[in-house]
Amino acid sequence: xxxxxxxxxxxxxxxxxxxxxxxxxxxxxxxxxxxxxxxxxxxxxxxxxxxxxxxxxxxxxxxxxxxxxxxxxxxxxxxxxxxxxxxxxxxxxxxxxxxxxxxxxxxxxxxxxxxxxxxxxxxxxxxxxxxxxxxxxxxxxxxxxxxxxxxxxxxxxxxxxxxxxxxxxxxxxxxxxxxxxxxxxxxxxxxxxxxxxxxxxxxxxxxxxxxxxxxxxxxxxxxxxxxxxxxxxxxxxxxxxxxxxxxxxxxxxxxxxxxxxxxxxxxxxxxxxxxxxxxxxxxxxxxxxxxxxxxxxxxxxxxxxxxxxxxxxxxxxxxxxxxxxxxxxxxxxxxxxxxxxxxxxxxxxxxxxxxxxxxxxxxxxxxxxxxxxxxxxxxxxxxxxxxxxxxxxxxxxxxxxxxxxxxxxxxxxxxxxxxxx
Numbered sequence: 001x002x003x004x005x006x007x008x009x010x011x012x013x014x015x016x017x018x019x020x021x022x023x024x025x026x027x028x029x030x031x032x033x034x035x036x037x038x039x040x041x042x043x044x045x046x047x048x049x050x051x052x053x054x055x056x057x058x059x060x061x062x063x064x065x066x067x068x069x070x071x072x073x074x075x076x077x078x079x080x081x082x083x084x085x086x087x088x089x090x091x092x093x094x095x096x097x098x099x100x101x102x103x104x105x106x107x108x109x110x111x112x113x114x115x116x117x118x119x120x121x122x123x124x125x126x127x128x129x130x131x132x133x134x135x136x137x138x139x140x141x142x143x144x145x146x147x148x149x150x151x152x153x154x155x156x157x158x159x160x161x162x163x164x165x166x167x168x169x170x171x172x173x174x175x176x177x178x179x180x181x182x183x184x185x186x187x188x189x190x191x192x193x194x195x196x197x198x199x200x201x202x203x204x205x206x207x208x209x210x211x212x213x214x215x216x217x218x219x220x221x222x223x224x225x226x227x228x229x230x231x232x233x234x235x236x237x238x239x240x241x242x243x244x245x246x247x248x249x250x251x252x253x254x255x256x257x258x259x260x261x262x263x264x265x266x267x268x269x270x271x272x273x274x275x276x277x278x279x280x281x282x283x284x285x286x287x288x289x290x291x292x293x294x295x296x297x298x299x300x301x302x303x304x305x306x307x308x309x310x311x312x313x314x315x316x317x318x319x320x321x322x323x324x325x326x327x328x329x330x331x332x333x334x335x336x337x338x339x340x341x342x343x344x345x346x347x348x349x350x351x352x353x354x355x356x357x358x359x360x361x362x363x364x365x366x367x368x369x370x371x372x373x374x375x376x377x378x379x380x381x382x383x384x385x386x387x388x389x390x391x392x393x394x395x396x397x398x399x400x401x402x403x404x405x406x407x408x409x410x411x412x413x414x415x416x417x418x419x420x421x
Contacts (some may be wrong), residue, residue, distance in 0.1 A: 003266065005182075005294050008264070008265060008268070011265070014263065014296065024062040024063060025062070027062045027069065028058050028059060028061065028062035030069075030115070030116075030119060031057065031060075031061035031062065031073075032054065032055070032058040032070075032071060033119050033120075034073055034115050034118055034119040035048075035054045035057060035058060035073075035076065035121040036054070036122075037118050037119050037121065037413050038073065038076055038077055038155070039054070039121050040122065041155040041156060041158075041159050042077070042080045042081065042084070042155055042158055042159055042162070043080065044080045044081070044083040044084045045079045045080045045082075045083040046058065046083075046160070048076060048079060048080065055136055057072065057076070060072070063380070066103075066109060066111070066112050067109065067111055069106035069111075069112070069115070070104070070111035070112070070114065070115060071109075071386055073115055073118075074096050074122050074128070077092065077096075077155070078092060078093060078096075081158065084158070084162055088158065088161075088178070090395040092158075093139055093241070094152075095154070099147055103143055103144065103147070104144075105142070107144070108140060108308075110140075110143070110144040111144060113129060113133060113141055113145050113148055114144050114145075114147050114148035114151055115148065116148065116149055117145060117148030117149055117151075118127050118148060118152050118155075121152050123251075124247050124248075124250070124251035125251055125254060125255055126251075126255075126257070127225075127251050127255040128254075128255035128256075128258050128259055129145055129148070129198070129247075130142075130198040130199075130201040130202045130205070130224065130228070131201065131205060131224050131225065131228075131255055131256060131259040132259055132262065133202050133205075134201060134202040134203065134204070134205030134206040134220070135205050135206075135208070135209055135217065135220060135221065135226060135263060136262075136266075137257060138206065139202055139206050139372055141202060142199040142202045142203070145199075146195045146196050146198070146199065149194050149195055149198070150185075150189055150191065150195075152192045153185065153188055154185065157181045158181065159180040159182070160176065160184065160299065161180055161184075167232075171237045190236075190237050190241045190243070193232065193235045193241060194230075194232075194235065195240060196231070196235075197228060197232055197235065198228075200231060201224045201227055201228050201231075202226060204220070204223055204224055204227055205220045205221065205223070205224040206220075206221035207220075208223050212289065214271045214274075215271065218260060218263070219261070221256050221259050221260050221315065222256065223333040224256075225252050225256040228248075228252050229248060229249055229252050232248050233245055233248060240241060246291055249292075261398075267293065267386060268293065269291045269292065269293050270291065270292050270293045270294050271291060273291070273292050274289060274290065274291040274292075274295055275289070275290045275291075275355070276289055277289075278291075281346045297385040307376075313398070323408070341388070363395055377416075
């Protein structure tokens with residue numbers, strides 16, 4: 001499984017680097033398939049039947065927006081019908097204008113679903129259209145899917161009417177051919193069965209994918225495929241419609257596999273690592289289920305492999321300095337080793353600076369202290385003493401007689417005065 005996920009990540013990386021080229025190639029293939037389907041149904045315009053011309057049109061469609069591709073395909077259909085009958089081309093033009101005004105004008109990007117049904121119908125893979133529409137988009141897409149089924153049936157009706165008309169240009173034969181075409185469109189129960197089935201599949205897939213259980217996306221694809229097979233086979237037997245069971249079953253299974261592959265490349269999650277989180281704010285209380293994507297785990301495993309291979313190379317080379325560097329790097333990034341980071345020792349507190357004694361204070365103290373006590377006061381910290389100075393009797397008498405005014409004198413005032421300067 002990890003190998004498959006790593007291959008997916010590599011492919012997505014290449015796709016992101018060359019995204020514009022991949023999109024152009026996809027539009028080219030899609031346009032070419034649509035042109036081949038139209039030519040196979042109503043190939044009455046000889047110029048458009050040439051493969052070189054179709055390749056040129058497909059190349060042009062590869063570099064224009066998707067809504068413009070829809071208009072190009074509509075113009076190709078009108079050219080084929082114009083070669084058959086001007087009146088029939090006018091009727092088709094009116095139908096296309098109504099489709100555009102009623103829906104495609106408001107959702108031009110959804111026109112691609114119409115062409116997808118026409119392009120995939122020759123391969124019996126049109127069942128992938130409702131599965132992808134319900135899985136990645138909203139149920140509103142059932143409208144362009146129904147229009148695509150109508151367009152495909154319209155082309156088949158034109159082909160049948162043209163074969164019954166032949167080379168006759170009589171008015172009665174032309175009116176008869178038009179009447180048979182309209183009757184075939186209005187009374188086509190097979191088209192109605194396909195429209196109802198595709199609409200039910202789109203709604204079911206959309207509802208199931210929203211349900212809060214594991215693998216809901218793939219369950220939605222499976223349920224939609226089963227519903228498609230049951231409704232088409234049961235509806236065909238009830239309405240008396242000749243539907244090939246093998247084509248329906250095989251086409252649905254292949255379409256389901258294609259849809260699951262698209263979902264796999266779009267998003268994959270790890271349901272084994274899901275977490276339930278709850279929190280609240282002033283107005284609501286939230287219960288959230290968080291499921292991680294698998295892309296982050298792939299990157300972590302790749303980084304672990306890179307670190308382990310680098311360590312092996314360093315051990316083989318015997319480079320001790322680089323070995324120490326790798327260990328330091330691993331200690332700085334504990335998430336690579338899976339071990340908790342070592343606790344760092346806090347630095348020792350810096351010593352508190354002792355108050356400094358000014359020069360004037362030192363001179364004054366030296367003048368009143370004997371020489372035996374001067375070294376003690378110089379080396380002692382500049383703090384106020386709680387005990388009297390140990391001086392001789394002669395010095396004590398001198399202080400009492402000549403410096404009696406300094407009995408209550410506080411030497412710390414000199415430090416305060418110096419701090420002002």
